[in-house]
Amino acid sequence: MTTWIDSNDYQDIPRPVVAIGNDYPPSHELEWHSHRRGQLLYAAKGVVALSTQHGAWVAPPERAVWTPAGVLHSVKMVGAVSTRSVLIDAGTCATLGDQSRVIGVSPLLRSLLVEACEIEREYDLEGRDGLVMSLLIAELERAPVIPLAVPFPMTPALVAKCHAFLEQPSPHDTIDGWSDALGMGRRAFTRLFRR
Incomplete structure (x- = not known):
């Protein structure tokens, strides 16, 4: 109820x-x-x-x-x-x-x-x-x-992707899928995400 x-x-x-x-x-x-x-x-x-x-x-x-x-x-x-x-x-x-x-x-x-x-x-x-x-x-x-916080990145496109993931989480998402969706290489994506 x-x-x-x-x-x-x-x-x-x-x-x-x-x-x-x-x-x-x-x-x-x-x-x-x-x-x-x-x-x-x-x-x-x-x-x-x-x-x-x-x-x-x-x-x-x-x-x-x-x-x-x-x-x-x-x-x-x-x-x-x-x-x-x-x-x-x-x-x-x-x-x-x-x-x-x-x-x-x-x-x-x-x-x-x-x-x-x-x-x-x-x-x-x-x-x-x-x-x-x-x-x-x-x-x-x-x-x-x-310390149970996850800060969002500063890059607008990556912030939007993170919000979308929180709205509809998927265990099947991959680093390659995210980097492709954002139009960047895997290494550039991981550097940006860590930063």
């Missing part, structure tokens, strides 16, 4: 942190979009693959992907996925930075992400719910960055 809450409905909530839980069927895709707030995307079940114009990030269990505010991105679900998203106002958690990244999710952070999705939209900032959100931010500030 799919449940889906539109994060746009949460963008103007007068709280520095809001959380959303969603369930998606296998292979579901969220088309290119962006958020006014930064987004931490955590798959409580399943795996998510997030792409931007600059690279791709994979969040298997015990990991989450940070996407800064305004960054255009798409998301693919690997298997059935149950997400817990946290939308964070600028300046609330500066350590997450201004670039997408994968962070480690400790057992405490996982529990806080799950609990945050049960909290009312306009929670009491001074009460228990505000404390949960404050502790969540404190845990995010100490979460380790995990």
